[in-house]
Amino acid sequence: MERGVPFRKRLRILFVVEGNRMKGLVFLGEGKMEFRDYADPVPGPDEVVVRIKASGMCGSDLNHLNEPKRREDQIVIEGHEPCGVIAEVGSAVRASEVKIGDRVMVYHYDGCRTCPNCRSGWMQNCDHDRIAFGGNGHGAHAQFMKVPAHTIIKLPDELTFKAGAAVGCGSGTAYAALKRINLLADETIAVFGQGPVGLSCTMFAKAFGARVIALDVGEERLQMARDFGADFTINPLKDDPVAAIRDLTRGGLGVEKAVECSSNPIARQQAMKVVRQWGTTCLVGVHGGMEFECNELISKQKSLVGSLTFSKNIQDECAQFVAERGLNVDALFTHEFSLDQAVEAYALFEQRKIGKGVFIFN
Structure with missing residues (x-):
């Protein structure tokens, strides 16, 4: 991984948001990462845009970071532990499903939505075209994240955004x-x-x-x-x-x-x-x-x-379990970072100098 001071400075400068543009962290493979410029996402009819408040770091991120060099069509915004607030909703999304201002987690998979696995909420086992946000679809290491409305799970009032990020994967x-x-x-x-x-x-x-x-x-x-x-x-x-x-x-x-x-x-x-x-x-x-x-x-x-991750229903059940029993899931995170510290954060994470880290957004 390139960890020299000039590279970090370049990344920090690139992170500046200009107008309706945002910066997303991407992994290039071979231990390299950078920030890229993306237009702020606009939801389709059945989609929502989440303003990210917490995006967790996961051990599987290191597998993505250190895999062979990625082709351009394989590069996506990283981060598969999203938690935040609904910023926009598509025209076909009912207010009874989700509305602007809701505190939410994201079930970080999508699929064909019609096979038995998808219909039962196990979209990571989709029989056809599985999308894993932060894997082969844009994830949460950015200010905004666009996802299908059906992936949204309400965050219990008792839980922090950090706790929601933890429940969202690990x-x-x-x-x-x-x-x-x-x-x-x-x-x-x-x-x-x-x-x-x-x-x-x-x-x-x-x-x-x-x-x-x-x-x-x-x-x-x-x-x-x-x-x-x-x-x-x-x-x-x-x-x-x-x-x-x-x-x-x-x-x-x-x-x-x-x-x-x-x-x-x-x-x-x-x-x-x-x-x-x-x-x-x-x-x-x-x-x-x-x-x-x-x-x-x-x-x-x-x-x-x-056992591979969880279904949508189990993610919701887990969040309720944590809230009802007052479990201190926040304590799993040993370090907090701003996203412009990503190079340093992942270097420390890979060297096992920190436990679980989380990127916090204002």
């Missing part, structure tokens, strides 16, 4: 994973990886009433896990996690449920080994592989499942 993903495995209050769960998604799993699992064992190789993240309610923490660099988890469970049988959030292949193996007979392991961290002995799964009647 925290919503954690909530959906716990729903996927049907976590119960009398169960113990092991959460591998205490990044933003893993910490959200820890927080939500405690709110579900479960006993939580949090694992990470970073002591600062383990402390955050304890702050979020983890009953036990394990550093796999210091202790054998499989043995340690068995020691913490009755009869050494292991946990009922495990969620793996790090994408580490060894952690994935361990997450499957630590669940007891009839237990369930859920993989949330994306990319990479996993090797395991099939008989471990078969003979002990274990289940191995995957």
Whole structure:
């Protein structure tokens, strides 16, 4: 990544908004980014324009940033954790759906809208043409964002814009994973990886009433896990996690449920080994592989499942869950930035010198 002072200065100058123009942050691949000039978006009949108030940084952003050089037709405004206020609505959007001034989150996917997955609210699994805002469609790292009205989810009054950004990806993903495995209050769960998604799993699992064992190789993240309610923490660099988890469970049988959030292949193996007979392991961290002995799964009647983000309904449900229980999702963010600090922010994020960051707009 080009992190020299002249490059940063150039980006900061480019960020100035002139008239009805805005600047959006784009990734070029190969670790490079820049701001580009865009006309302020105008909504079509079934669309709305959101004035962004908070746009979260996600670990998957680094995959986009460091992928091979992008073609011009692949370059879009980044940012897939949007939260803000409705600025404009299209002519066909009913006031009962959404109106100017509403505080909102954005479900950051669109699809064909007619296949079974789209109709059930799982547009990230569209059978035809999936759009992921901030991936292959313009996202929220800009002053405004234009989206279909059906992607809008009202932000509960109790939640800040930062909390809405968290629910819009990382925290919503954690909530959906716990729903996927049907976590119960009398169960113990092991959460591998205490990044933003893993910490959200820890927080939500405690709110579900479960006993939580949090694992990470970073002591600062383990402390955050304890702050979020983890009953036990394990550093796999210091202790054998499989043995340690068995020691913490009755009869050494292991946990009922495990969620793996790090994408580490060894952690994935361990997450499957630590669940007891009839237990369930859920993989949330994306990319990479996993090797395991099939008989471990078969003979002990274990289940191995995957969970990819969430549906529109689950995003709404997660926001209500956070609001009703007064959960401090804001604490997931360790740093706030203005968007013109993006080069510095992503450099720190990639070097793991900060936790979860968020861009704040006036």
